[in-house]
Amino acid sequence: MRPRTPARGDEIWSAPITSELWERAERGGGRAGGGIQMGLLPIVPPHSNVPGRPEHSGRGPRTGLAAPGVFRIMRHCGHFGSRERFGMKRAASLREVALAAGVSLGTASQALRNNARTSKKTRDRIQALARSMGYRPNTLLARMATRRFRRTSRLGHEPVVFVTHAAPQFLNHGLRYMKELRERLESLGYSFRHVQVERRQDLDAAARQWYHQGVRGLIFGMFHESEWVRSVDWSAFSLVFLGGSSTEPVMHTVKLDAAQAMRRVLDEAQGRRAGVVLHRHAVPLADDIAREGVARVWAEQQPRSRRVPLLLEAFNAPWDDQQNRMRDWLKKYRPEVVVGFSVALFLTQGTPEEIPLERFLALSQDPQRGFRGVVEQPDLQAQRAVEWLDALIRHGETGLPAQPLCLLIPPIWSSGVSS
Known part of the structure; x- marks a missing residue:
């Protein structure tokens, strides 16, 4: 027997799926004045106090779940099922926001995504207008578009x-x-x-x-x-x-967090007379500057007896010149441990000042070479x-x-x- 239809309001009941229901859903679904919306709605326990809900539809056990072939149905009767009934403002669409702002659909979309192609003044104006109109991005459509893209990309392998x-x-x-x-x-x-x-x-x-x-x-x-x-x-x-x-x-x-990498290596050298050799790019990167700043602050905090001046080198400087400066620096200051990139270690190979592995701490450790130091985790990046x-x-x-x-x-x- 078909459950009793509530007189008004949004009520939930179970009903068999029939062609009549599908036709009514397609004709009227989504309109405030009537029709049926079909979908997966929250399960209602069999003994809950929902007005108009039958205790049992007669199709299947008393489990609170619809029997096989039965969907939960919500009927909108008159204005009682509308958002306005609950004091909720209808969300504006992107097109309505664009019309209200007097801009194209593309400009409105860029502004709401905070795209720098649109001026900051225009972005702020459109975003404020959208908030006042109750605009919210349609995340459901975004997810549906994502799934369509995924299916296409797996076949077509969209390039990056x-x-x-x-x-x-x-x-x-x-x-x-x-x-x-x-x-x-x-x-x-x-x-x-x-x-x-x-x-x-x-x-x-x-x-x-x-x-x-x-x-x-x-x-x-x-x-x-x-x-x-x-x-x-x-x-x-x-x-x-x-x-x-x-x-x-x-x-x-x-x-990479270059400053944290520098700190980690210097912490390992704590308590020893450590010399830092920093190779920089011809035009210093932000990371070069961060490493140098950390190294200088750390050196100033060391006792005078353990301070070694920072040696700065350029990656593209002539190799012989780098070797000569490195040799002079090691002879003069005799650090107990050397901190730097692997190139600093290679500069002394085959010379009387060659740095033993146990006295070298690497700012970018190569697992294949086996010396101590920090690993930048390029795979994770x-x-x-x-x-x-x-x-x-x-x-x-x-x-x-x-x-x-x-x-x-x-x-x-x-x-x-x-x-």
């Missing part, structure tokens, strides 16, 4: 491009991430491409090509020339930066960069962000062969 500077020092830095980037991207249904760029014009031309190829996501490796990146129109792409930069980040960034990019793509966040965020990956300690 890893962009690196062609200069050897930057290319070598990017190579550390390649394997993990490829594996993580492919596990999410993307394909992987690697592109090297030598000039700003190459980057501009490549951006137009990627747009026509349907590329939606870009991961940038280490770049000195942030202005190259800033000057290109990236409004069609989701962007993540992986590595160091000579300026403040222009896009969301994942990188690559994973987090891909996951961040994937989230930006799914949520439609493109272009250079108005306020770039930075995720710092902490280093881990490796005891090496001398543990």
